[in-house]
Amino acid sequence: MDFSNFQAPGMYPYHASSSSKQAEKSYVDHPIMGPHNSSFTLMPEAPSKHTKYPYVTGTSVLGVKYKDGVLLASDTAASYGSTVRYKSVQRLKAVGKTTALGASGEISDFQAINELLDQLITNDYMWDDGNNLGPVEIHNYLNRLMYGRRNKFDPLWNSLVLGGVKNGQQYLGVVTMIGVHYVDDHVATGFGNHLARPIFRDEWRADMTHEEAVALLEKCMLVLFYRDRSAINKFQIANVTEAGVHISEPYALQTNWSYKAFENPTAGAVGSW
């Protein structure tokens, strides 16, 4: 079959007959929808239904594997641009009995993902066959979801961290808004990649106890609080073990702002700061 004259229906303005010159144009020229069609000033632009930028956003999520399971950590802030608008947002969620999901990025998209996952888990429960969806399956589902939306140029604007334990095996993975997905022993999203991953790479060990892993996460959350403007001093940690998922109550860490060098730092350099 000769597809050289093929034109996708509904994407073009009406041409009475396709002259040979028109046939050479690729179908990506002159779509009706979209803001780039300067040649169709007479046609009203259809409203864009694509996500172009996020509005209410959460900052980094961290995840580490330890001896008995997986820990996820995030703060409870959601920012509206440069304002820290909501300070009690839970960005960690249990998915079934085996997995915890943490999200950074657009909060409304995270809520939509939660709805979809709830339906997924309910459907799985209704099979009543003794099997349940584990972290590997949820990770794959989320990857196809995010990649599929990316291909429609309408992404769910999140970076997701997925941690779970099933049959004694720990699992820790990431899916980003364009569908990049990977697993690792320690992961982070957003600013956490720059500030927490170097510490993880230096100090993480496979046989850490729960206390050691929490201490490591708290060390990184503190650095993030000092150096990320969208972070607040109110954190939650999700602990996933064979027994299930437990998300802690929000708590704060001790900060230290009282270095002597910060008091009157320019005593020797008057005029600078």
Add this chain to the structure above:
Amino acid sequence: MTKSNVMEVPPKGGFTFDLCRRNTMLQQQGAKLPKFRKTGTTIVGLIFKDGVILGADTRATEGEIVCDKNCEKIHYLAPNISCCGAGTAADTENVTDMVSSQLVLHRYATGRESRVVTALTMLKSHLFRYQGQVSAALVLGGVDVTGPHLHAVYPHGSTDTLPFATMGSGSLAAMSVFESRYKENLTKEEGMEIVSAAICAGIFNDLGSGSNVDLCIITKEGKEYLRNYQQPNPRSYSRSKGYDFKIGHTAVLSTKITQLRQHVQVLEGDAMEEE
């Protein structure tokens, strides 16, 4: 008519931007701007009990290529002051050389040891005059009669006075190490340990930084410059027999011998004496 009564106006400083429009036009037509050599970089400074420790990595990049695997990013300003530089390598090199010369003249004029704030003021006024076009981000540290000082200088001319500072593309990785480990009144050994850990965090986690760790420890006793204090990226294989290319291993296609010194025949006058 003489113009001797007119006061001479000193030439205005800064860059002229007359050719910018022509350059953008050329770029649109396909001409490529040359890539400039940046220092990618992780540079850090830390104040400890007796003075200042400066640290830097040693990778210089030109676009995506590593053009120098072992460059020196800790520059000399005065016997008691040093400066790490990040950003465009030519800018950091030349601005520190320039201020170093100005400090020598200043020492002659005042008859005193240079102070860190003098270097700071000279650097920041120069950078501010050039409105950020001189792309030099510096960590300036030293010890003078008033004690140890550490400053971060930004390309537009602002400065920070801090107990610990990091700059460059690896600054976040290095800062995460500092924020989690810094304490007041560190000893020299603790300080060196933290500084080299911060530089290593930059080397291994940032693509713009790499190779070796340079340290410079400044106290009121003097300056200790430890070039290649750590070399955590050695060449992993080197042939034990060495590399030997004997004559006969490669086919010779053609031979042309050119005299390095031209033989000149003198027709008239005296030949020049060979020195």
